[in-house]
Amino acid sequence: MRITERIHMITDAEESVNAVFLATEWGSIVIDTMRTPKDGELLKEHVNANTAKPIRLVINSHFHGDHTFGNTAFSAPKVATEATRKLMNTRLLDSWREIAGDVPIPLPDITFTDRLDIHTSRRTIQLREVSGHAPGTLIVYIPEDSIVCTSDLIFSGRLPFMADADLAQWIRTLKDIESMNIEHVIPGHGAPGSVDIITEQRTWLENFRDQAKAVLQKTPDLDLAAKKMAQQLDAPTDRLDMLSRTLANLSEEV
């Protein structure tokens, strides 16, 4: 899906996760690599079919496997925050082995903390480390195009994955992004949109947090509380584990 002439959003066959490619004068930059090595290959084919220039750089927005397990498809250097590299090399090892056996996990080659700017002749591509969804998450902000790729700070039109979340920070980060000069927002999951999808996600998280705190006060047992929240949200049963991990993090705040 073309967002601007030089920026495309690509969604996998199951429409479960998004990746982005930016065409620059020195080649393409890919943001996130989808959930499997095979999906990474399909993403690479798509990028190569849409630009004659080589893929120069791959960005991993955060450590979750649905954004990093396609890294094997790309020979270009991968850049991520230091925290993302560390978390991939610890938290992801078991799930990586399940899908790839003895193949080493494809870790980022270049790491940074806080902020990294990539300068091309027409634009500055700002990688900014932010808090909320998962430790080490980065957003990609391109002021010249008024565009922000928020990764999993936004699940557009679907239940967000909150098991590694700090909800208070997440809400604060979204408020910061809302105040930026933005026309196009590309989320980690779901349809792209305007700044409205940031506001929608923030208000959804605020409501979720208030409901969850109310449930936790009456029902301290995390699994029972997760069941109650799943009912209130009409969430599928395979989300129960995610919800109880989310509530466990939140119960430290209540």
Ligand SMILES: [Zn+2]
């Ligand atoms: Zn994620």
